[in-house]
Amino acid sequence: MLEINHVTVSFPQKGHVLDDLSLKINPGAIVGIIAPNGTGKSTLLHAILNTVHPDSGDVVVDNLRYTNQKTTQQIHTRLCAFPEQSDLFAELSGTTHLQLYAKLWHNQRTTPASISAQLHMTDYIDQPVRTYSLGMKQRLCFAMVLASDAPIMLLDEVMNGLDPINVALISAIIEQLRTDGKLIVIVSHLLTNLQEYTDRALFMKGGKFVLDVDMHAEQPQYLKYTLANPTTTQQQFAQTRHALVFPNGLVALPLTDQTDDQIAEWLATVRPWSATVMVGPITLAEHFSRLYES
Amino acid sequence: MTMMYFHVQWLRFWHNRKNQAVTLVVLIATLAYCFYSVPSYQPTWPIDPVTIKATRDRRRSELSPFSTSSAVQDYPILVKQATAELAALDQKDYRAYAAVARKQVLYVDERIDPMASIQFYFYPMPYYADDNPFALYDGHYGSQEIAARYLAVSRYRGGTVTGNVLEERTSLQTLQRTISGGLTLFLLLGAVFLANDLVTNDRRHRTVVQGLPLTPWRALTAKTGLAWLATMGITGGFILILILTTVFRYGFGSLGIPTTLFHLPPGRTAYFSTTPLGLYLAKWLVLLALLIWLFTRLTLLLSILFRNEYIPLLLAGGAIFSQALYLESGVGAIKNWTTWTLLTYFDVGKILSGYQKYLYQTDQITFNRGLLLIGGAVLLVELIVLLVTHRRHFALVH
Numbered sequence: 295m296l297e298i299n300h301v302t303v304s305f306p307q308k309g310h311v312l313d314d315l316s317l318k319i320n321p322g323a324i325v326g327i328i329a330p331n332g333t334g335k336s337t338l339l340h341a342i343l344n345t346v347h348p349d350s351g352d353v354v355v356d357n358l359r360y361t362n363q364k365t366t367q368q369i370h371t372r373l374c375a376f377p378e379q380s381d382l383f384a385e386l387s388g389t390t391h392l393q394l395y396a397k398l399w400h401n402q403r404t405t406p407a408s409i410s411a412q413l414h415m416t417d418y419i420d421q422p423v424r425t426y427s428l429g430m431k432q433r434l435c436f437a438m439v440l441a442s443d444a445p446i447m448l449l450d451e452v453m454n455g456l457d458p459i460n461v462a463l464i465s466a467i468i469e470q471l472r473t474d475g476k477l478i479v480i481v482s483h484l485l486t487n488l489q490e491y492t493d494r495a496l497f498m499k500g501g502k503f504v505l506d507v508d509m510h511a512e513q514p515q516y517l518k519y520t521l522a523n524p525t526t527t528q529q530q531f532a533q534t535r536h537a538l539v540f541p542n543g544l545v546a547l548p549l550t551d552q553t554d555d556q557i558a559e560w561l562a563t564v565r566p567w568s569a570t571v572m573v574g575p576i577t578l579a580e581h582f583s584r585l586y587e588s
Numbered sequence: 589m590t591m592m593y594f595h596v597q598w599l600r601f602w603h604n605r606k607n608q609a610v611t612l613v614v615l616i617a618t619l620a621y622c623f624y625s626v627p628s629y630q631p632t633w634p635i636d637p638v639t640i641k642a643t644r645d646r647r648r649s650e651l652s653p654f655s656t657s658s659a660v661q662d663y664p665i666l667v668k669q670a671t672a673e674l675a676a677l678d679q680k681d682y683r684a685y686a687a688v689a690r691k692q693v694l695y696v697d698e699r700i701d702p703m704a705s706i707q708f709y710f711y712p713m714p715y716y717a718d719d720n721p722f723a724l725y726d727g728h729y730g731s732q733e734i735a736a737r738y739l740a741v742s743r744y745r746g747g748t749v750t751g752n753v754l755e756e757r758t759s760l761q762t763l764q765r766t767i768s769g770g771l772t773l774f775l776l777l778g779a780v781f782l783a784n785d786l787v788t789n790d791r792r793h794r795t796v797v798q799g800l801p802l803t804p805w806r807a808l809t810a811k812t813g814l815a816w817l818a819t820m821g822i823t824g825g826f827i828l829i830l831i832l833t834t835v836f837r838y839g840f841g842s843l844g845i846p847t848t849l850f851h852l853p854p855g856r857t858a859y860f861s862t863t864p865l866g867l868y869l870a871k872w873l874v875l876l877a878l879l880i881w882l883f884t885r886l887t888l889l890l891s892i893l894f895r896n897e898y899i900p901l902l903l904a905g906g907a908i909f910s911q912a913l914y915l916e917s918g919v920g921a922i923k924n925w926t927t928w929t930l931l932t933y934f935d936v937g938k939i940l941s942g943y944q945k946y947l948y949q950t951d952q953i954t955f956n957r958g959l960l961l962i963g964g965a966v967l968l969v970e971l972i973v974l975l976v977t978h979r980r981h982f983a984l985v986h
Contacts, residue, residue: 343799347981363803363978370801377795383596385603390596391796397592398800438796 295320296373296446296477301341301351302501303334311337313501314351319494321445324468324478326488328578329498330586335481338498339448342479343375355446374399374444376452379431384424388415388434391423392441399442409440412467428455436464440471447471449480453487465491485578495578497585505581513575516546517560519568528567535560538576541587546576593802594810597786601814604789610781611822618826622833626762631755632714633693633734635685637677644670658708662699666692682749683742690738697731700724722917729946733848736860740846747842758841759831760865766830767872767937772879773908775823776934779880780904783815783887785897790985798985805977807984808888815884820877841865850942852951860942868940871955875936878962883908885969892976895986908934920948930965933958 296319303312311334319325327335340346342353344360352359355369374395382391392406410419413433423431432455439447449468453461461484469491471478482488488495489509497505520543521528532539538546547560557573564571576584601607647663647670669692676685696709702724710716711727720726741749752758756765787808790797800807831840843866852858883904890900911931920927927950936958938944944953976982 344981345798345983360980362980363805363982367801367803370799373799375795375799381793381795383600383793383796386596386599390599394592394596398802 295354295356296342296479297354298338298342299351299354301338301348301353303337303341303346303348310501312341312348315502316351317496317503319477319479321477322472322475323493324472324480324491326492326495326578327479327481327498328485328488328495328582333498334501335498336450339375339450339479339481342373342448344369371399372444373446373448374439374442375448376439376450377435379428379435379455382423382431382434385422387422388419388426388437391434391438392419395438395441396443399444401441401443403443404440406437406441409437412440413437413463429457429460432456433460433464436467440467445475446477447479449478449482451481451483453482453484461487485582489578492578495581497581499585504585507578507581515549515573515575517549517557517564517571517573518544518546518580519564519571520544521567531563538584540580540584542583544580544583546580549573590802590806590810593800593807594814597810597814600789601782601786601818604785606785607782607818610778614778614822614826618829621766622830626830626834627837629757629762629765630714631757632712632730633689633755635677635751635754637674640670640673640677644674658699662695665695669695682751682754683744686738686749686754687742690735690742693731693738694735697728697735700727702728729850732858733850733860736862737846737848740848740862744844744846746844750839752838753841753845757834757838758845759834759838760841760843760869761845761847762834762838763827763830764847764865764868764937767869768941768943770935770937771826772872772876772936773934775819775876776879776883776908777905778822779815779819779883780887780901780908782818783812783884784891784901784904786811786815787888787891787984788895788897794985798983803977804982804984805974808892808973808977812881812884812888815888816877816881819880819884823876843869848941850945852942852945852949854951858946871940872936875933875939875955875958875962878959878966879934879936882962882966882969885966885973889969889973889976892984907931911935915947917947918949920945920950920953924950924952927952927957928961930961933961 296317298315298317301312301315302310304310315338327338329335337346341348344353344366355372358365358369358372360366360369388410389406392409395401396404396406406419407416410416413436415430415433415437418426418430423434426434432452436449436452439449452464452468456464465487468478468480472491472493480488480492493509495505495507495509496503497507516538522543524532524543524545532545532547535547537548540546545564547564549557552560561571644667647659648667650659651663651667669688672688673685673692676682676688697711699709700707700711707724711723711730715727715730716723738754741754750758753761756762843864845865846862847865847868848860848862850858850860886907887900887904890903891897894900911934913931914923914926914929926932926948932944932948932953933939935944938947939953939955939958945951
């Protein structure tokens with residue numbers, strides 16, 4: 295289990311990047327951390343990894359705290375962070391990278407060969423990394439985390455630079471990891487992709503979690519339509535029905551406690567205003583737009 | 589677990605351009621030394637029958653009733669000794685040659701008085717090169733050294749004694765001469781060059797290495813072991829090339845061949861003893877291994893403390909040659925602290941031959957004291973490394 299207890303991290307001239315942040319995650323879950331660039335997502339992962347030391351608060355992994363080098367090592371055997379592709383050893387092969395992570399994390403379950411086969415890397419895995427394309431390096435970085443087989447995996451922008459086929463491949467593997475009981479913290483800007491498999495989505499702003507979406511809970515339904523330049527009448531219509539109005543022109547009318555007749559009436563009203571009208575929950579991308587687009 | 593980390597570090601180490609350059613420079617220097625310097629070596633006390641004969645004949649011809657009293661007294665003896673030397677050489681009996689040559693060296697040495705204004709005899713010319721102000725003292729030291737060695741060789745029964753053995757040209761003796769000439773200092777410099785960026789290079793691979801489940805102490809020890817092994821490997825490569833380029837021409841030599849050790853007991857006459865060459869080389873390897881570990885560890889520690897690869901290079905590299913700051917002839921007899929200073933013991937070859945005692949004019953610079961000081965320094969550096977790497981938030985990579 296991963297616990298973050300009242301963690302505050304501040305940097306000179308930046309103030310509190312993480313502000314009294316708390317979080318508790320159990321194994322077998324995928325948690326998405328969502329926020330625009332420069333709002334502390336990576337700092338949060340660094341704090342979990344202890345490469346950034348909190349001003350206050352602490353990180354607890356399976357009841358272990360970062361109190362000395364021994365416990366740091368014990369915690370690090372339980373979690374593995376996704377490396378940056380620019381940090382790979384250019385002259386060494388992908389196999390060597392996988393072997394390093396597999397051995398250091400005592401992976402007895404999978405082999406570097408099976409992981410490279412799973413990620414369709416077999417053809418080039420023995421070549422030096424300097425010969426890899428960006429996408430190949432990105433897959434290798436993910437393969438290294440898989441090679442660790444750590445109970446907790448911290449994935450920062452794992453889908454960057456990947457084509458749709460590989461995004462789908464890695465998404466499927468991440469879902470399988472959840473089934474295997476892994477705890478996965480993922481930072482991603484591919485919100486539509488994240489929506490498909492994340493169990494919980496946490497939106498960060500001002501160093502705090504400002505929205506916590508449980509993806510398995512029943513989501514409130516909305517009647518959603520888009521207005522580029524709403525008239526006064528259209529604005530009043532939305533306002534009187536407690537609509538959520540998004541910076542990109544999206545209007546969402548809450549359907550909770552509304553009768554079918556009422557919904558039918560609203561539909562009849564808004565259909566002439568907008569080409570696309572649909573019913574559904576607020577998506578992660580829409581939450582993102584509402585929280586961060588000005 | 590640590591072995592895999594070591595394996596990856598090892599692969600990275602040899603892909604490092606700087607390390608490749610250091611290895612190449614060492615290789616070129618080794619080849620230049622083996623193919624140019626070693627063959628052109630001229631022993632200070634060469635076996636030269638032509639000169640022996642010419643000197644004997646000259647002395648014989650100069651003997652007359654009008655000769656100086658010293659000539660009248662000395663020449664018959666020297667002529668007789670030279671004749672015996674020539675006979676021994678004619679029969680290729682180098683033990684016999686060593687025995688009689690020793691007598692002649694000592695005989696001449698006794699007749700050279702550094703305090704006298706006029707000298708009738710001279711040491712070999714190399715002692716007088718570059719207007720050496722200590723020529724007569726150095727010549728006396730050399731005479732005593734060669735006399736002790738010739739005596740031991742004349743009694744040596746462990747193998748064949750050849751002219752190459754007497755002139756110290758065999759592979760093992762060439763190695764010993766190289767060690768006495770300062771090889772250790774250059775190997776230590778190589779160790780510093782190989783180790784200076786081992787920690788700082790990880791910054792370029794921060795996210796790959798910073799979360800590894802390995803304590804900083806273990807990671808640092810793996811890096812130390814790597815640089816130590818690489819330097820010892822380079823040393824082994826140097827020795828191998830040296831042997832291959834000399835063994836067919838001069839012979840391998842023997843670990844039992846006597847080599848000399850200078851003593852300067854307080855209040856008594858200085859003298860030389862002999863030890864088997866194998867013991868000299870074994871002692872050298874022990875001190876070399878400790879010193880390479882010390883300098884590698886020290887360089888890594890400095891690179892952690894300064895978060896920089898150039899400062900350790902300057903500090904550790906400078907320390908190797910810092911003996912020059914206080915070394916002057918006889919300094920040990922005046923300033924006893926110099927015999928307790930670690931810097932005095934880096935040039936291991938001179939410690940083992942006793943030449944350092946001669947330079948410092950003290951009997952206190954010994955292998956045992958070197959072992960004590962170097963071992964103590966290793967323990968001290970280990971303690972500092974332990975304290976630094978066990979701090980709660982310490983990380984090798986920032």
